[in-house]
Amino acid sequence: MAMIIRMITGTTTITTIPMAEADDLALLRLVQWLSPAFPTGAFAYSHGLEQAIASGDVRDEEGFAAWLADILDYGAGWNDAVLLACGLRGEPLDALADLARALAGSAERLRETTEQGSAFGRALAEMTGRKAAASEPLPVALARSGRELGLPVERIIAVFLHSFASNLVSAGVRFIPLGQSAGQRVLAEQHLRIAGIAARAASAGRGDLASSAFRAEMQAMAHETLDVRIFKT
Amino acid sequence: MFDAPSQLPGQISMQRSHGEAAVAFAQAEAGARLTGLRQRGSAKALLPRVRGVPEVVFLNTSGGLTSGDTLSYAIDIEGGARVVATTQAAERAYRAEAGPADVRVAHRVGPGGWLDWLPQETILFDRANLRRQTRIDLAPDAGCLLLEAVVLGRAAMGEQVETLQFSDIREVYRAQKPVFIEPLMLNSDILQRRGNPALLSGARAFATLALIAPGAEDALEPARRALGEAGVEGAASAFDGKLVLRLLAADGWPLRRQILKLMDVLRRGAPPPRVWQL
Numbered sequence: 087m088a089m090i091i092r093m094i095t096g097t098t099t100i101t102t103i104p105m106a107e108a109d110d111l112a113l114l115r116l117v118q119w120l121s122p123a124f125p126t127g128a129f130a131y132s133h134g135l136e137q138a139i140a141s142g143d144v145r146d147e148e149g150f151a152a153w154l155a156d157i158l159d160y161g162a163g164w165n166d167a168v169l170l171a172c173g174l175r176g177e178p179l180d181a182l183a184d185l186a187r188a189l190a191g192s193a194e195r196l197r198e199t200t201e202q203g204s205a206f207g208r209a210l211a212e213m214t215g216r217k218a219a220a221s222e223p224l225p226v227a228l229a230r231s232g233r234e235l236g237l238p239v240e241r242i243i244a245v246f247l248h249s250f251a252s253n254l255v256s257a258g259v260r261f262i263p264l265g266q267s268a269g270q271r272v273l274a275e276q277h278l279r280i281a282g283i284a285a286r287a288a289s290a291g292r293g294d295l296a297s298s299a300f301r302a303e304m305q306a307m308a309h310e311t312l313d314v315r316i317f318k319t
Numbered sequence: 320m321f322d323a324p325s326q327l328p329g330q331i332s333m334q335r336s337h338g339e340a341a342v343a344f345a346q347a348e349a350g351a352r353l354t355g356l357r358q359r360g361s362a363k364a365l366l367p368r369v370r371g372v373p374e375v376v377f378l379n380t381s382g383g384l385t386s387g388d389t390l391s392y393a394i395d396i397e398g399g400a401r402v403v404a405t406t407q408a409a410e411r412a413y414r415a416e417a418g419p420a421d422v423r424v425a426h427r428v429g430p431g432g433w434l435d436w437l438p439q440e441t442i443l444f445d446r447a448n449l450r451r452q453t454r455i456d457l458a459p460d461a462g463c464l465l466l467e468a469v470v471l472g473r474a475a476m477g478e479q480v481e482t483l484q485f486s487d488i489r490e491v492y493r494a495q496k497p498v499f500i501e502p503l504m505l506n507s508d509i510l511q512r513r514g515n516p517a518l519l520s521g522a523r524a525f526a527t528l529a530l531i532a533p534g535a536e537d538a539l540e541p542a543r544r545a546l547g548e549a550g551v552e553g554a555a556s557a558f559d560g561k562l563v564l565r566l567l568a569a570d571g572w573p574l575r576r577q578i579l580k581l582m583d584v585l586r587r588g589a590p591p592p593r594v595w596q597l
Contacts, residue, residue: 143516156517160509188490188497191565193558296486296504300525302517304565307554311543 112235116242119206119231120249122256126205126224128249131198132257132317133162134302137309139261147268150258151275153302154251158279161299163250165189166199166225167243167287168295173229174239179222185292186223191303194310194319201318203227244284251276257317333417336381338362339391344373346398346432355395362390365407367593374592375404377438383411384420384449391423396461399431405592406438409470412485415448419484422451428461433532437582437592440468440524440571441487443505448484455531457493462532464585465489465499468578470571471510471523480523482507491531499529499561520552522567524574530562530585538562538585545584548577 103111118124135153138144144153157163169186173179190196203224210231211218219230225246232242252273259269287294297303309319340362343355351373358364361381367374377392384390394404404426412420428434436455443449455463467489472478484506491499513519530538536557542564546553550573555564564581568574582591590596 138516143520149516152515153517156512156515160518184496185500187559188500189502190558191501192554192556192563194556196558295500295502297502298504298509299517300503300565301520301522301552301567304552304554304567305517307556307563307565310556 109237112237113241116232116235116237116245119210119228120245122249122253124206125209126202128202128253129256130317131202131253131319132261132309133157133198133254133319134194134306134309135254135257136261136315136317137305137312138302139258140312141305141308143305144258144262146262147264147272150262150264151272154254154258154272154276155279156299157254157302158247158251158276158283160296161302162195163247163280164283164287165295165297166250167247167283168290168292169223169225170229170232170243170246171239171287171290172292173226174232174242176233179219179226179230182229183222183226186226189295189297190223191297192307192310194306195303198319199223199225238288240284240288243287244280247280247283248277251280261316333385333387335387335389336361336379337389338379338381339393340364340377341391341393341395342366342375342404343395344397344400344402346400351396351400351402354397362392364392369593372401372403372589375402376407376592376594377404378407379410383413384415384422385413386415386417386420386448388420389423390421391425393424394426394434394436395429396427396432396434397429399429401433403435403437403589403592405594407594409439410441412441412443412447412449414444414446416446419448419450419486422449424451424453426455426463428455428457428463430458430460432458432461434461434463435586436463437466437595439595440470440526440575442470442473442571443480443483443485444472444478445480446482447480450486452488452490454488454490454492456495457491457498457531459494460533461493462530462535463491465491465529465531466526466578466582467503468526468566468571468574469503469524470574474523474570481510483510489527489529491529493531498559499531499563501527501529503527520567522552522569524568524571526566526574526578528564528566528578528581528585531560533560535560535562541584542581545580546577548573548580551577553577
């Protein structure tokens with residue numbers, strides 16, 4: 087059985103733990119980073135959903151499921167997954183951060199990804215005592231730490247996308263509004279899609295970035311001038 | 320003029336068209352001065368006599384794009400010159416069953432320079448396969464206005480695009496760093512969902528305008544006020560040295576009217592290129 091040897095500095099103890107357990111521990115770390123309780127302030131960002139609801143584009147479970155599917159397949163879902171994959175595979179993170187910023191389609195898209203990325207980096211720094219990296223878009227910040235996990239790229243992407251979708255489901259349930267079970271149904275319906283995106287993105291490069299959710303980008307712009315806004319984006 | 324035929328096994332061999340046109344300007348006392356002009360194959364660069372800011376009009380004499388065709392346009396601006404560039408007519412991407420048509424647009428704007436890149440719309444026909452990359456490289460204090468408009472078939476002819484592969488990457492770099500990247504992509508799967516509110520909401524014409532320059536954000540309010548053309552949904556956002564607008568319309572004509580209004584605001588009343596006024 088493959089073993090991992092972990093040295094505990096400052097003592098003469100050497101502990102070996104089985105590879106499978108190391109993977110479980112890495113997965114727990116990842117799940118912690120991407121859980122709603124992790125202080126990135128994700129709940130404050132609706133990714134333009136608030137605008138879509140206000141304009142009547144999303145008004146029920148079916149409409150919300152279609153909207154979320156499009157965002158995942160053709161919008162930030164796919165593109166953030168590709169950026170995350172590039173970062174996890176070792177591409178230079180500063181250049182990736184520049185690319186991610188240049189890809190942001192509007193002021194709120196940029197704000198949403200950089201504020202969450204900064205908060206993510208700060209939260210990790212405070213937990214570990216390490217210095218926070220300079221502010222960077224969320225997928226890049228996640229790649230920076232995610233590299234250390236030793237988990238398959240596809241798995242990290244899938245958990246990231248699920249956390250993104252889950253946050254939007256919470257927003258949808260509260261503001262469309264939807265019943266809790268309806269919201270969970272919508273989320274569960276995205277599992278296959280998320281798994282597919284993660285699998286394809288894991289081996290994708292910047293040449294595979296594709297912006298096709300054209301009107302979603304417009305909704306993010308329109309949100310800036312929405313009269314009554316609860317969400318920052 | 321036309322290249323050696325290319326063919327798949329068992330297919331009728333089709334002639335391909337290839338074209339390259341490149342123009343260079345530098346600043347002289349009297350204004351911008353042409354310093355280079357190169358034309359090959361089906362591509363031409365026309366230089367109409369205009370007063371003030373020089374105009375370049377690119378033209379693809381092959382009449383459209385299909386499988387295996389290649390086309391490239393390039394402008395190089397030195398010495399702080401200002402140039403306006405456009406295309407003679409809408410680019411047409413026709414049915415392409417044997418691979419993509421490939422278009423490269425590569426402009427370079429040196430220190431203090433300015434480029435208005437205002438090509439007319441691209442009309443995609445059913446079964447088109449087009450790969451286009453537009454890249455503008457800016458010096459740190461240079462600026463540009465970039466426009467790309469796309470129409471899916473012609474409404475008046477009742478054309479519906481069902482099968483499509485369209486990759487249209489719009490990129491602006493400043494001092495080698497990316498500042499604006501829009502890797503637009505449309506395919507048959509997306510067109511099946513064309514009615515979706517997050518995708519095209521049923522629109523068959525859409526456009527992006529990007530003003531990229533120090534102070535571009537100041538144009539946000541005037542740009543927003545210029546929106547609202549009948550039949551066109553539009554939105555604008557200003558951030559990071561950019562003003563970006565996106566437009567959606569049921570048809571190419573209202574889209575064009577809205578674009579002209581925005582061009583007027585973003586170019587401070589400068590008249591549109593002559594070919595736009597037809």
